[in-house]
């Protein structure tokens with residue numbers, strides 16, 4: 001059972017895994033968890049101080065030394081992402097896993113009134129940057145023995161919901177992207193694309209979306225880590241094109 005996957009300190013031994021949005025919320029906990037499982041994590045995010053705090057925590061625990069990759073996915077160009085891929089190649093030669101976790105919520109407003117600038121920002125961070133970064137990193141993933149790309153969706157990525165605007169549309173595009181990448185690489189045994197829907201999880205984003213909710217009724221990022229680790233392990237090398245729901249109703 002993926003949601004109960006029993007991981008250990010060697011589950012991701014010697015793997016190199018890039019996590020976007022690694023400074024806070026689910027991405028922070030995923031980065032720490034991957035490091036605790038033996039991976040060298042590349043911490044990508046927009047707030048340097050938060051990335052440094054995660055870096056320090058990993059160092060203090062005596063885990064494999066991570067790297068910090070400051071990047072604002074809203075502003076970053078394709079050329080900058082390719083440059084980043086070049087730097088990673090020089091330093092590490094390949095990449096075993098990518099967790100596309102960074103996202104923004106945008107506005108919770110009817111589309112009729114949705115601010116087009118916010119719409120573009122949400123689509124850039126949640127969808128366009130995900131595509132551009134994936135394309136930039138595919139050569140490095142192909143260089144791995146078994147490359148795993150994990151995208152992050154949401155319940156509104158499977159089913160459109162009123163007032164969820166660009167966020168819902170961006171996540172639907174992400175689910176579509178997983179399916180297309182999977183179909184286009186079906187003959188490649190060494191590369192796989194999957195998606196996680198974390199479900200309601202205790203983070204800043206969730207608190208913004210549901211301000212009246214008691215956060216202590218929610219699962220924590222730690223609770224949902226089994227699926228996040230599993231998809232990065234070699235045990236999951238045959239798992240392709242799946243959307244894993246961490247908290248099915």
Ligand code: NDP
Pocket residue numbers: 020021022023024025026027044045046047050071072073074075100101102103104125152153154155197198199200201202203204205206
């Ligand atoms: P948070 O808002 O807590 O964390 C998001 C992270 O992404 C932050 O570290 C943030 O950086 C980073 N980020 C945002 N914009 C950018 C950018 N332009 N460039 C680089 N990094 C950026 O969100 P969650 O942890 O809750 O969400 C993680 C993922 O899970 C998202 O994809 C979200 O859509 C999805 N999800 C979450 C659910 C939940 O209940 N929490 C439910 C369903 C899906 P900074 O710290 O600098 O702001």
